[in-house]
Amino acid sequence: MSNLAALPIILPLLAGIVVAFIHKKTKIVRILSQVISVVNLIAVAWVFLQVQQNGSIILETGGWAAPYGIILVGDLLSMTLVLTTNIIAVACVFFAPQSLSKHQEEYYFYSFFFLLVAGVSGAFLTGDLFNLFVFFEVLLMASYGLIVLGNGKVQLRESIKYVLINLFSSMLFVTTIAFLYSVVGTVNMAQIAVRVQEVEQQGILTTIGILFFFVFATKAAVFPLYYWLPRPYISPNPVVSALFGALLTKVGIYSILRTFTLMFNQDVQLTHTLFIYLAALTMLFGVIGALSTHNVKLIIAYNIIPAVGFMLMGIGIFSEVSISGTIYYLVHDMIIKGALFLLVGALVYVAGTSDLRKMGGLIHHHPVLGWMFFMASLVLAGIPPFSGFIGKLLLLRGGLAQDELMIVIVALISSLLILFSMIRIFIRGFWGEKTENPYPERKRKAAKMAWPVAILLSFSVLLGVGAEWFYPTIQSIAEYLMDPQIYIDSVLKE
C-alpha cells in the first residue's frame, strides 16, 4: 500500500528511460508518451483519492525507517500538487507535437519531459531534506536539457544565465543543509521539526532558515531574486516555457511553504514579517515588469512573479485561512500559467511575431484563440467566479483578519494591473481592423494547439465555480500544515 507513494516518481522515471532508448522513432515516442502521460495521470489521481480517503501514505525507501532512511511522504498537499503537475503534463504532451521541430522531438524532448515530471513529483513527495536537493537537481538538470533543446542563438545565451544562477543556488542549498545537519544532527524533515522545537536558542536556526528561504526564493522568483527568470523562460519552445512557468517556480513556493510551516515556524514574528514585505515588493515589481514590455511572451513571463507574491503573502500572514489561500492559489496558478504559456505560444505562432505592436485584429481569424485568451486573462486577474478569485479572496480575508492592511492593498492594486497587462494583449492583439490573415495555412495547426489549452482552462473554471468540491480538501491541508505535529507523528511513528 505504502509503495503507492513512489508511483508518481517511478512511472515517469521509467517512461523517461524507455523513450530515451527509442528516441529516433519520433512517431512511436510521441504516441507512447501521450499514452503514458494519461496513464500516469489516472494512476496519480487514484493515489490522490486513496490519500484523501485514508490519510497520508508514508513510504520508507529500502525499508529503512525514518529518520535513518529516506522516506517519501504522500500527504494531501504533496498529492494535490503532484496531481496538478500531471494534469499540466498531459496538456503539454499533447501540445508538444504541434510546436516542436523534428530535431527537438528526436533529441530527447520526451525523456527530459518525463524526468522533469519525475523530479518535480519527487520534490513534492520527499520527506528528506537532502533528498529534496537531489530531486531539485533532477528537475533542474531536466530543465537544462529542455532549455537548450534546439540550440537557438538566443536560447543558448539565456540558458547560460539560467544554469549559472541555479547552479549557484544549488551549491548554497547543499551547504545550508550541512549547516542545519550540524545543528540538529539529522536531515529527515520530521525529525528536524521535532528537534527544532526543543532548541531554546533560535538565533542560528533562524539564520539558517533564512538561507533556506533564499535558496527556495531564488527558484520561486521572489523579489529581489527573480531577475534571472523572465527572459530564459521565454527563449525555449512554448511547451517548455509552459512546463517551466507552471512547475518550476511552484516547486520553490512549495518548499518555502513546507519548510516554514514544518520546521522554521519558531520565529514567525521576524521571518514572516519579512515574507510579507517581500511579497508586496514581488507583486509590485512583477506587474511593473509585465507593463513594461510589448513582447507578449515576456508579459506572461513577468506575470509569474506577482503570482509568487500572492502565494508568499499567504505564507507570511501565516493563518489557516491565508495558508489555504496560498494552496488554492498555487494549484490555480500552476494550471493557468501552463494554459497561458501554451496559449501565447499559439498566439505567436499564428501572428508570426511576439511584438504586440505588430499585431492586431487576430480575433477575426482566430476567434477561439481570442476568447480563450480573454478568459485566461480573467482567470489570471482573479475575476470571479474563476479559480484565481477563490485563492485571492482567502488571502485577502486572512490578511485583513490579521490586520495586514498594507499587503491587502498592494494585492488589490496588483490585481488591477495584472488585468491591465493582460487586457492590453487582448485589445491590441486580438481587437482591431480585420486585415488579411498573414498565415492562413497555420490555422489548422493552431486549432490543434487550442484544445490542450481548453482542457486546462476548463480546469480553471471548474476550480472556481466548483470550489465547493475542492475547498474542503484545501482547507484540511491548511489545517494540517498549521499543526506540524500531525506530519511528525505520521512519519516518526512513536
Add this chain to the structure above:
Amino acid sequence: MLLAVLLPFIIAIIIPFLSKWKDKIHPGYFVTIIPALIFIYFARFLGSNFEPVMREYSWIPSLDINMVFYLDGLSLLFVLLISGIGALVAFYSIFYLHKSEQLGHFYVYFLLFMGSMLGVVLSDNVFVLYSFWEFTSLSSFLLIGFWNYKKESRYGALKSMLITVFGGLSLLGALVFMTVLTNTTSIQEMISQQQLILNSEYFPLILALLLLGAFTKSAQFPFHIWLPDAMEAPTPVSAYLHSATMVKAGIYLVARYSPMLSSSDWFFIIVSSVGIITLCWGSYMAVRQTDLKGILAFSTISQLGMIMSMLGFGTKVAVFAAVFHILNHATFKGSLFMVAGIVDHEAGTRDIRKLGGLMTYLPITATLALFGTFSMAGVPLPFLNGFYSKELFFDASLHLDEIANVGVVGFIKMLLPYLAVFGSIFTFVYSVYFFFGTFRGKSHLEELPKKPHEAPIGMLISPIILILGVILIGLFPKWINEPFIAHAASAVKGLEVQKEIYFWHGFLYPPLIMSITVLVFGTVLYLSRKQWAPVYRIIPGVLSMNKFYDGLVDRLETYSSTVTKGYMNGSLGRYVRLVLAAILIVTFAFMAITGGFTVDTSNLADVSLPEIFVAITMVIAAVGTILTNNRITAILILGVVGYGLSMLFVLYRAPDLALTQLIIETVTVALFLLVFYHLPKLRKKEEAASTRMLNLIISVGFGAMMTMIAISAHSSKWFESISSYFIDNTYKLGGGDNMVNVILVDFRGLDTLFEIVVLGIAAMAIYGLIRLPGKKEEK
C-alpha cells in the same frame, strides 16, 4: 428566482447557435422575450402589501458564498427597470442593428450583462454580488468594444474597464473587511450588526473603499470620465447600460448600504458633496457638447450625481425623491437615447451643429424628444414625471432637518440648495438645446449624409412606451407610489417612508420658486449662449480629468518600462550582484537581530601542520585563479584547489571522497582544457574600479557570511547525529564494511539512483548540444 437570474446566462449560451439563422430571423426577437418574461415574473410582486422575499441556493457553503437572493422594495425597483427597459432596448435593437453585424456577439454580451445586473441587485451575499458586479463591468467592456475596429471604441472600452474594475477591487476590499469584522457574508446581517463596523477603527477606510466602488461605477466626479467615452457603444447599449441600469449599480450599492452607513457624518459629507459636484459639473459639461450622445452622457452623469446627493442627504424626503428619480430618469433618459439613435440612424450624424429643423421630417421622434427633454429639464407641467422628482429634490435640499448645523456638515448643508439650483439651470439649458438644436431652427440638409425621414414604426415603439411612462407617472403618481416607490424608499431608509406626491403646493412653496428660478435663468442662458461660448471653451481646460487618466495610463507604461529596463538589462553580472547583495544584507541583518552568531571552541579538532599546509596552498591557488590573466594557468590552478580538497579528504579520513574527487577533478580539468581550446581569445578589458570594488565587497562579504554561519552551526551541535545508527548497523543490517558505501547504496539508495539519473540527463543534454545544428535566427 434563481432561474430568473440564470435564464439570461443560459440563453446567452444558445444565442450563438440561433444567430446562425440570422438571415431568416433577427435573433433580437428571441432576446426580447427573455427580459419580458422576467419582467412579468417580478411584476407579480408589485402591490401595497409587498413583503421582502429571501431565497437561498447553496453554491460554496464551505466559504460562505451562496446564491442568496433578497427581493425587497429596492431590488424590486431595479429588477423591474432592468428587465423592463431590457425588453424595450432589445426590441429597439432589432431595428437598429443590421443583420450584417455580429449579432450573435452582441446579444451574448447583452444577455450576460442583463443576468449579471439582475444578480447584482438581488444578491444578498456580498461575494456573489461582487462576482456579478465585475461581470457587468466586463460585459460593458465587450459592448463598448463591439465595433472594435474603431480606435475610439478600443480606447473607451479599456478606459471603462480600468476605472470600473478599479472600483470593483476597491469594493472587494470593503466587502472583505466587513466580512471579517462581522463574520457574515450577508448584507442584511451586516446591517443588523452595523455597530461592529461603525465602531471599528477601520470604518473610514471601509467607507472610502465602498464609496470608491460606487462612485466609479456610477460615474461620479472625478471618475465620470469613462462614461462619455463609453458612448462608442451601439446606441441601444448606451440607453440600457450607460444610462438606465449599469451606471445605477453604484447608486444601488450606496442605497443598499444606506441603513448602515447613513448614520455617519462622513457618509453625508462625502456622498452629498460628491453628488452635488457631479450634478453641477456634469450639467455644465453637457452644455459644451456637440454630439447628441455626448450631451446625454454628461446629462446622465449629472442626473446620477443628483440621485447620489439625495442618498447622501439621507432624509425621508430625499430618499423618497432619490428612488423616485431612479425610475423617472430611466424613462426619460432611455427614450432620449433612443431618439438620439433614431436621429443618428435616419440623418446619418449625431453632430448637433449639422442638425436642425428635423421636426418636419421626423415629427413623431420630435414629439417624443419634446416630452423627454422637458421632463429632464424639470419644466413645471403636470404630465412630466421629471418635474415631480426635481421638485422633491429641491424640497429635500431645503429640509435637512436630521442633519446638524455645525462644522463642515453645516457648511455643506447651507450650500446645498444653491448648488442644486445652479446645477439645474444648466440641466435646463442642455435639455432645451438638445430639443431645439435638433428639431427646430434652420435645417442644413446639404450637410447631412442621409436624407432624413421618420424612423420605422418598430424603432419607435420602445421610446413611445417610455414616454407614455413619463406622462402616466406624471399624471397619476399615486399608481406607482404606494405599491412600488414607497417600498423601495423604506428599504433604503430602513424604516417606513410615506410621501404623497402632489403637483400643486401653492405659489409660495419654496421648491416651486426654485423651479421657476431655474426656468428663468435657464431660458436667459440658452438664448444668450453665443455670448457664453468663450467661457465654455476655457473651463474645464486643465481641470479635465481625462488628461489625468491619459497621463496616468501612458506613464504607467513608460515608467514601468524605465524602471524595468533599469535593472533587467540582461547582464548576468548585474543579476548575480543584486541577488547576492540581497541575500547578504538580509542574512546579516537576521544574524544580528536574532543573535545567531555564536562561537564555541570546546569541541574542536587540533590544528595540525599538514592540514595547514594544504589549506594555505589552496588559498594561494584560489586567489591565483583571480589574479592570473592566462586562462590555462587559471584552469590548472583550479585543478590545484581540487587536488588540495582531495588531500584534505584523505587527511580527514574520507578515502572514498578523496578517490572520487581525484578522478573527477582530473576529468573536469581535461574538459576545461578541451573547451578552452574552442573558446575565443581573451580580449583584455578592465572593469571600472568601482565595479571591481563592489565585486570584492560582495564576494568577501558572502564568504565571511558563510564562514560565520558555519562556525555558529558548528558551535551549536545540540543533538546526537543520526550517524550513530549507520555506524552501528552498517554491518548488521547493511551487510557491508564501508559505511559510506552502505549509506549510498542502501540507507540512502534513492539519492544515488537519482544521482545517476542526473548524470544520464546531463549526458543526453550534452549529446543534443553537440549533435544538433545551431539555429542562427529564431523568433
Add this chain to the structure above:
Amino acid sequence: MEFIMAILAGILFTTGIYNLLQKQLLRIIIGTGLISHGAHLFILTMGELKTGKPPILTEGVENYTDPLPQALILTSIVISFGVTSLLLVLAYRASQVNGTDNMEQLRGNDYE
C-alpha cells in the same frame, strides 16, 4: 581546526563568487568550480573532523568519523560534475553560435 577549514571554505566561496562576477564565461565557470569545492568542504567540516578512523568497519575500532556528510558530499560531487560538464559544453556552443564568450555582450534585448 574546524574554524580554519570554515575560513578556508569561506575563502573558496569568496574567490568563486569573485570569478562568477567576471565577464568572461570561462572565468565564471571556474568560479562555479571553486564554489562547489567550498560547499563540499563546508559539508565535511560540519561533520566532526577531530575524531575517529575512516568510516570503514575495522576490528577493535570504536570511534569513526561521521559517515553521513561523506555520503552526502559524494552525491553532491557527482551531481556538480554533471552540471559542470553540461555548463562547459553549453559555454562552448553558446560562444560558438553567438561569436563571443563575454557575458556582457550576451545581454540580448526584448524582442528576440
